[in-house]
Amino acid sequence: MDSHVADPAGVDSDACYRALLARDARFDGRFFACVRTTGIYCRPICPSRTPKRDNVIFVASADAAESAGFRPCRRCRPETAPRLGAWLGTKASVGRAIALIEAGALDSGDVEDLAARLGMGEALDLFTGTTRVAAALKRAGAHVTAVDVARYSEVFAKARIETDAGAVDGTELDAALAHLQALPGRAGYVTETFCVRSRYFQPFNGARIDAIRDAIEREYRHSPLYPVLLTSLIEAADRVDSTTGLQMAYVKQWAARSHKPLELRRPALIAGRGRALRADACHAVAGLGRVDLAYLDPPYNQHRYFTNYHVWETLVAWDAPEHYGVACKRMDSRDPATKSVFNRKREMPGALGALVAAIDAEVVLLSYNDESWLDLAELVELCAVRGDVAVLASEGRRYVGAQIGIHNPSGGRVGTVSHLRNVEYLLVAGASDAVAAVAAEAVAAGEALGRGGLDVVDLHHVAGPGGT
Numbered sequence: 001m002d003s004h005v006a007d008p009a010g011v012d013s014d015a016c017y018r019a020l021l022a023r024d025a026r027f028d029g030r031f032f033a034c035v036r037t038t039g040i041y042c043r044p045i046c047p048s049r050t051p052k053r054d055n056v057i058f059v060a061s062a063d064a065a066e067s068a069g070f071r072p073c074r075r076c077r078p079e080t081a082p083r084l085g086a087w088l089g090t091k092a093s094v095g096r097a098i099a100l101i102e103a104g105a106l107d108s109g110d111v112e113d114l115a116a117r118l119g120m121g122e123a124l125d126l127f128t129g130t131t132r133v134a135a136a137l138k139r140a141g142a143h144v145t146a147v148d149v150a151r152y153s154e155v156f157a158k159a160r161i162e163t164d165a166g167a168v169d170g171t172e173l174d175a176a177l178a179h180l181q182a183l184p185g186r187a188g189y190v191t192e193t194f195c196v197r198s199r200y201f202q203p204f205n206g207a208r209i210d211a212i213r214d215a216i217e218r219e220y221r222h223s224p225l226y227p228v229l230l231t232s233l234i235e236a237a238d239r240v241d242s243t244t245g246l247q248m249a250y251v252k253q254w255a256a257r258s259h260k261p262l263e264l265r266r267p268a269l270i271a272g273r274g275r276a277l278r279a280d281a282c283h284a285v286a287g288l289g290r291v292d293l294a295y296l297d298p299p300y301n302q303h304r305y306f307t308n309y310h311v312w313e314t315l316v317a318w319d320a321p322e323h324y325g326v327a328c329k330r331m332d333s334r335d336p337a338t339k340s341v342f343n344r345k346r347e348m349p350g351a352l353g354a355l356v357a358a359i360d361a362e363v364v365l366l367s368y369n370d371e372s373w374l375d376l377a378e379l380v381e382l383c384a385v386r387g388d389v390a391v392l393a394s395e396g397r398r399y400v401g402a403q404i405g406i407h408n409p410s411g412g413r414v415g416t417v418s419h420l421r422n423v424e425y426l427l428v429a430g431a432s433d434a435v436a437a438v439a440a441e442a443v444a445a446g447e448a449l450g451r452g453g454l455d456v457v458d459l460h461h462v463a464g465p466g467g468t
């Protein structure tokens with residue numbers, strides 16, 4: 001052992017020592033503590049008694065510790081710590097994934113090509129909704145856990161995130177889709193509720209949705225194809241609906257696409273395994289384990305996804321619920337149990353703050369926009385518990401419902417839209433070097449994709465426990 005090895009350049013010894021005293025898991029794999037008096041090197045999280053400051057030097061890798069003659073500690077096993085190189089790869093991947101997500105390039109072959117070169121680790125999408133971001137992260141090579149309270153979201157996540165495309169028998173899937181596609185329509189709940197009492201679908205398509213949904217329940221309930229077939233049906237219904245995207249209302253005249261016949265297609269499945277959880281993020285977070293990246297896209301305000309996508313919720317639950325109003329929303333939309341703390345103005349800031357602080361992640365990405373109850377300064381403060389915070393901003397168009405104004409059921413214009421563009425924020429929070437690298441990579445990758453709008457508007461330096 002070379003006991004004269006000095007702390008190497010690039011490792012801030014005082015910051016490392018503070019992290020060592022705190023046994024701060026965020027620094028695991030990012031430096032190693034070599035104890036001169038024992039000849040042993042440890043991880044920052046080692047449960048052994050912390051050595052005196054004068055007896056310890058810090059190095060950036062297990063290799064460096066071993067080349068200087070130190071032996072690995074038997075308690076914390078530093079040779080098995082996550083490697084910095086792997087994490088640097090992750091940061092680059094995350095940055096690129098963000099840029100691709102922002103650019104809406106998720107379905108392009110670029111993402112698949114990119115994934116082959118990336119080495120992403122564990123990722124978490126806590127409010128996964130359509131699973132758009134979780135799917136992008138899975139394509140980029142991450143093992144993803146997708147969490148949401150919605151039933152339709154769980155079905156999407158079971159199909160796109162939990163299902164390994166490589167394990168699906170394509171011939172069996174195509175046969176099931178062809179069988180369902182050929183079923184004659186038979187009017188039922190969907191036809192009566194969403195085609196006659198309201199106008200989400202044309203009746204000829206509604207009757208086919210009824211027949212196909214019944215057959216999926218009857219014939220595939222216990223098959224691994226169940227979530228895949230349900231996803232295919234929801235995607236097919238979505239392609240022929242007569243809304244502007246959200247299911248709060250339908251459009252006055254039948255939308256052009258609603259005249260097309262419903263067509264089941266293979267959903268885009270992704271190779272690799274992942275996890276789908278139907279759970280409240282606030283309750284689930286404690287049991288999710290450590291991840292490299294956690295992405296949070298919670299509801300911004302009182303608008304509820306339960307009612308925004310109530311038709312999908314009913315297609316999945318298949319429980320023929322009582323409904324109310326012109327939009328035929330599920331009666332349980334009024335039930336407080338279906339409301340989220342993130343839709344309550346007074347409770348939301350506390351819940352979000354607690355969640356951001358509790359997540360066991362190297363980097364937290366918080367997606368928000370300027371129409372929310374919290375302004376940017378409050379969001380930054382809330383994220384600062386994790387260390388540094390970078391804010392990426394992009395200007396986007398509001399959803400198309402806002403673009404065409406606000407209408408009553410008979411089609412009369414009843415309101416005007418205040419503004420048609422909004423700013424999307426993505427806050428990147430974590431240790432300083434990770435935040436800087438992720439933000440820089442996201443901007444660079446955004447530029448490479450020809451997206452000028454993505455920009456770092458602010459880089460808030462809030463020294464984390466290590467201050468590195």
Ligand SMILES: C[S@@+](CC[C@H](N)C(=O)[O-])C[C@H]1O[C@@H](n2cnc3c(N)ncnc32)[C@H](O)[C@@H]1O
Nearest residue numbers: 127128129130132148149280281297299305340
């Ligand atoms: C803004 S959306 C997320 C959109 C998603 N990123 C996407 O690309 O589709 C918010 C999501 O949070 C879910 N949600 C609301 N409260 C929740 C909670 N307490 N725990 C988990 N998910 C929740 C909603 O069901 C909705 O899907």
